[in-house]
Amino acid sequence: MTQQINPVTDFVSAEVYAQVQQFYAHQMGLLDDREPERWADTFTEDAVFQEASKMEPLHGRAAIRASARGSVDRLVANGVRMRHWLGMIQVHPQADGSLRTRCYALAMRTPQGGDLQVFVSVVCKDHLVPVDGGWLVRDRDLVHDGAGNPTRSAQA
Amino acid sequence: MTQQINPVTDFVSAEVYAQVQQFYAHQMGLLDDREPERWADTFTEDAVFQEASKMEPLHGRAAIRASARGSVDRLVANGVRMRHWLGMIQVHPQADGSLRTRCYALAMRTPQGGDLQVFVSVVCKDHLVPVDGGWLVRDRDLVHDGAGNPTRSAQA
Amino acid sequence: MTQQINPVTDFVSAEVYAQVQQFYAHQMGLLDDREPERWADTFTEDAVFQEASKMEPLHGRAAIRASARGSVDRLVANGVRMRHWLGMIQVHPQADGSLRTRCYALAMRTPQGGDLQVFVSVVCKDHLVPVDGGWLVRDRDLVHDGAGNPTRSAQA
Numbered sequence: 018m019t020q021q022i023n024p025v026t027d028f029v030s031a032e033v034y035a036q037v038q039q040f041y042a043h044q045m046g047l048l049d050d051r052e053p054e055r056w057a058d059t060f061t062e063d064a065v066f067q068e069a070s071k072m073e074p075l076h077g078r079a080a081i082r083a084s085a086r087g088s089v090d091r092l093v094a095n096g097v098r099m100r101h102w103l104g105m106i107q108v109h110p111q112a113d114g115s116l117r118t119r120c121y122a123l124a125m126r127t128p129q130g131g132d133l134q135v136f137v138s139v140v141c142k143d144h145l146v147p148v149d150g151g152w153l154v155r156d157r158d159l160v161h162d163g164a165g166n167p168t169r170s171a172q173a
Numbered sequence: 174m175t176q177q178i179n180p181v182t183d184f185v186s187a188e189v190y191a192q193v194q195q196f197y198a199h200q201m202g203l204l205d206d207r208e209p210e211r212w213a214d215t216f217t218e219d220a221v222f223q224e225a226s227k228m229e230p231l232h233g234r235a236a237i238r239a240s241a242r243g244s245v246d247r248l249v250a251n252g253v254r255m256r257h258w259l260g261m262i263q264v265h266p267q268a269d270g271s272l273r274t275r276c277y278a279l280a281m282r283t284p285q286g287g288d289l290q291v292f293v294s295v296v297c298k299d300h301l302v303p304v305d306g307g308w309l310v311r312d313r314d315l316v317h318d319g320a321g322n323p324t325r326s327a328q329a
Numbered sequence: 330m331t332q333q334i335n336p337v338t339d340f341v342s343a344e345v346y347a348q349v350q351q352f353y354a355h356q357m358g359l360l361d362d363r364e365p366e367r368w369a370d371t372f373t374e375d376a377v378f379q380e381a382s383k384m385e386p387l388h389g390r391a392a393i394r395a396s397a398r399g400s401v402d403r404l405v406a407n408g409v410r411m412r413h414w415l416g417m418i419q420v421h422p423q424a425d426g427s428l429r430t431r432c433y434a435l436a437m438r439t440p441q442g443g444d445l446q447v448f449v450s451v452v453c454k455d456h457l458v459p460v461d462g463g464w465l466v467r468d469r470d471l472v473h474d475g476a477g478n479p480t481r482s483a484q485a
Contacts (some may be wrong), residue, residue: 023463028351031187031343039184042261046275098318100277100294102260104414105354119358121412125294127319133294138412138437138445151179162410163439187343195340198417202431254474256433256450258416281450283475289450307335 029108029116037108037118037145040152045101051089057082061146061155070164096129103141116145116152122159138162185264185272193264193274193301196308201257207245213238217302217311226320252285259297272301272308278315294318341420341428349420349430349457352464357413363401369394373458373467382476408441415453428457428464434471450474 028034040059047056057078060066066075066084075081092099106120122139144156184190196215203212213234216222222231222240231237248255262276278295300312340346352371359368369390372378378387378396387393404411418432434451456468 027355028348028463031191031347034347034351035187035190035343036184039190039263042263042276043183045261046263098294100318102277102279104260104416105357107351107354107358120354121414123414127294129319131319133292133318135291135447136445138410138439151184162412162445163441163443187347191343191346192340195346195419198419198432199339201417202419254450256474258433258435260416283450285475287475289448289474291447307340 027109029110033110033116034106034108036152037106037116040145041103041106041120044154045103048085048089049098049100051093053085053089054082056085059153060157061148061153064153064155064157066157068159068161070161071159092126098127098129100125100127114147115155116143118143118145183265185266189266189272190262190264192308193262193272196301197259197262197276200310201259204241204245205254205256207249209241209245210238212241215309216313217304217309220309220311220313222313224315224317226317227315248282254283254285256281256283270303271311272299274299274301339421341422345422345428346418346420348464349418349428352457353415353418353432356466357415360397360401361410361412363405365397365401366394368397371465372469373460373465376465376467376469378469380471380473382473383471404438410439410441412437412439426459427467428455430455430457 044056044059047053047059060078060081062078063076064078064081066081072084075084102123102125103120104123106118109117109119111117119140119142122141123135124137124139125133125135127133139162140160142156142158142160143154145152146155200212200215203209203215216234216237218234219232220234220237222237228240231240258279258281259276260279262274265273265275267273275296275298278297279291280293280295281289281291283289295318296316298312298314298316299310301308302311356368356371359365359371372390372393374390375388376390376393378393384396387396414435414437415432416435418430421429421431423429431452431454434453435447436449436451437445437447439445451474452472454468454470454472455466457464458467
């Protein structure tokens with residue numbers, strides 16, 4: 018997104034904004050509920066998932082599904098409950114009807130019988146495409162605060 | 174809730190979603206502002222409040238009020254400020270006009286002159302019933318991450 | 330705000346609520362993106378910014394800009410990434426078309442190569458005035474949990 022947003026007047030409609038909020042609540046809920054297959058179904062078949070400080074990019078829903086399944090299996094084996102919070106959502110409509118979004122994400126975990134750790138702050142930039150009256154993620158780029166190249170911008 | 178939600182298309186209207194968000198902001202604000210009586214008035218007379226890892230279920234608004242009053246009095250005596258954040262809200266409309274919601278909650282506290290502690294992540298499942306153009310909680314079920322039976326599902 | 334809010338029925342429209350949410354996501358994003366000049370432009374020329382436990386009140390956009398520029402320069406020098414999360418937003422429309430809002434804020438920081446610290450919980454009370462189809466902050470009052478006079482109310 019190279020366009021300059023006017024933060025005091027550039028709003029999407031409440032309907033679009035509420036849909037995006039609900040999409041994220043459902044989507045990340047599936048991952049936290051340890052349903053990686055249903056979670057992967059919220060990405061397009063050709064989706065690209067990038068989390069540069071953690072792994073090589075994932076290309077396609079099958080790769081996203083396999084990666085999520087591995088993460089979930091490790092959490093179950095270790096008795097750890099993960100929660101992903103997304104907030105501070107910005108929505109930038111595109112001319113083709115898709116949406117570019119940017120939001121903050123907090124990842125936190127609680128081991129069985131242990132204490133909550135809020136362990137990383139992330140900037141999530143998505144490209145959401147309209148499908149069957151809803152939305153799917155075609156591109157997700159996650160940049161962890163404090164990681165990687167300090168000159169890399171986390172800006173929208 | 175046993176129905177399977179399609180996370181990419183099952184959205185409630187922006188009006189309903191914004192009402193639920195505002196309801197929670199006001200409701201939890203009352204508790205954090207140490208107004209347990211006004212907080213209890215956001216539950217129905219016959220409401221049930223469950224927080225299995227912490228106490229026996231509370232039956233009825235009077236029991237909810239008394240429990241909240243006790244909590245607030247202890248916080249005041251100890252000079253501790255509590256904050257309850259709710260987020261990642263899912264809203265599932267029911268055939269009778271009521272709403273089943275699920276959201277994440279973070280409880281945090283700051284002692285006078287001390288440091289912030291974000292100490293527990295909770296999944297909150299509510300049954301909200303329409304009353305006088307607004308909403309009241311008829312059932313609240315709070316499940317703490319990391320507590321209780323590890324096989325207990327925190328799923329919606 | 331001295332009026333008593335009925336938390337179960339006093340809702341603003343979804344359009345207004347979504348605008349306020351988006352305003353905050355954009356506004357605080359500018360500060361976290363280290364754009365203090367664009368951030369200052371989200372305040373009115375005569376805005377007052379209070380953060381009693383941290384500094385004397387700032388009067389006017391120029392003072393707000395200078396203070397933000399100083400903060401950003403220190404963060405850059407120290408290699409620290411800040412994030413400001415706002416949530417639990419209450420919106421109280423005023424007779425003159427302006428909005429009084431109250432929300433929770435969490436400030437968090439991550440040093441380059443270091444760990445996330447969620448270090449303070451704040452109650453933010455704003456007066457938002459309508460300008461050119463959007464909103465600007467005329468007054469902001471930030472009260473840090475655990476700081477200052479323990480009898481000072483953080484209530485709306």
